[in-house]
Amino acid sequence: MITDWHFYALAIPAVILLGLAKGGFAGMGALSLPLLTFAVDPVRAAAITLPLLIAQDVVGVWAFRRTVEWRLLGWMVPGAVLGIWLGYAFAASVSPAMVMAAVGAISMLFGAYRLWAARHATPRSAARWPEWVGSLFGVASGFTSQIAHAGQPPFQLWVLPRNLPRELLVGTTAVFFALINWIKVPAYFALGQFTAANLLTSAALLPLALVSTVAGVWLVRRVPAERFFTAIYMLMIAVGAGLLWEALP
Template sequence: MFAALPSDPVFYAVGIAATFLMGLGKGAFGGGLAILGIPLLALVMDPIEASIVTALLVAFMDIFAIGSFPRGAWSKPDLVWLLPGLAGGTFIGFLVFEHVDRRWLALIIALVTLAFTLRYFLKSGAGRPDLPVAPRLALAAGIGTGFTTYIAHAGGPPLAMYLLRRDITKTAYAATTVVVFMMGNLIKLPGFVYSGLDHPAVFGKALALAPVVPIGVFVGRHLNDRLSREKLYGLCYGLVGIAGAKLLVDAIRALWPT
């Protein structure tokens, strides 16, 4: 098993940083930084492998994240509508991931990553708070979250656009996000394990980075009340934008070689 672990120091430098930041976001805010996984890890591995490794790591993070919030802290009325949509969106994402040409899939991942990065920096505000549960909007948000989290681990924005309109506490927001992504990761994990059978090296790479997961989640949870979400996310999305741009260039070159 240990013979299958990577030996490249650059892989560990990039992988440890990406895994720690993903865990930090999970522990502090319930998620949102998993979008870092693919573009950063794609600097040291194939984008499809990066997607599978990220899926394995974020599923492992949920084990630590769900126990770091008080039981029942999540918003159950919202989850009733978010989770069915999540399941449907995840299934659509699986079909796209499995049946679309890998070069086009890399292009889709790059475009989704850059679109959400631009949205973060250009957004005009969180929207109107203190609005009631909206079943149709929750279902739509669940579908969008399921699809984008499967394709690019970028399910945070669709979910945030819905939850930020609700009058729930910071803890309830983070806990609800953790539950949604935990369920989403459980649903999509078999699909990514299936995809990983064609890329067996991904399991060794995920195993090599797994020890960083509890450290990132632990640090994030204890910094929950002291971290500035805006500053942390601004820095991380800046890194995502740079890595996503490189991924886009590589995808275009693969599709239309000169």
């Protein structure tokens, strides 16, 4: 089990952000893994947070289980399986510094995309594409989710143009990422990351993960969070740039 207080100084806010994201504040959790990467290598950080994500998924899926667009998931999930395999192959074949650089780049792109999306209407043309194109977005979402637990942008680029009601969007998002988090489990076993130390660290953070998820479910129906989102995404770009700065030399 990790006992370094520097790790927990980053892990506690990271887990709270994961909980808020799983509770319905979609996108906030993408900052969590980049934060932890300043304390441990990115593959280990992802392995520690994966059990927390799976536990948090139970709360999110239960809360929104009656509002799911299954047809969209039917097209996206098969592509996500391929994307997860590609992400595993990438992480298994390159150095930790390259994985860190990938996490940094994904974080910057994620933050920039979300800031852009907040100021521009979602393109309606995507809603007119053939349904099978959703599998390609699934591949991109699976890959970025495997590398950095940041599969939201490709998912949203495909789903948001459909203008789903808020509850249906949140429920579909919860179920999609619950499924792909379970699909990622064999990949992290293959990478040798489910060690006793990592699992004990996950267990120590689990109570906070569950409490923050319940809080997110409660808050998402009551709190407008636009300004908070803007700060999160700007910080995500800065953190991603910091990871790139550390990794590229």
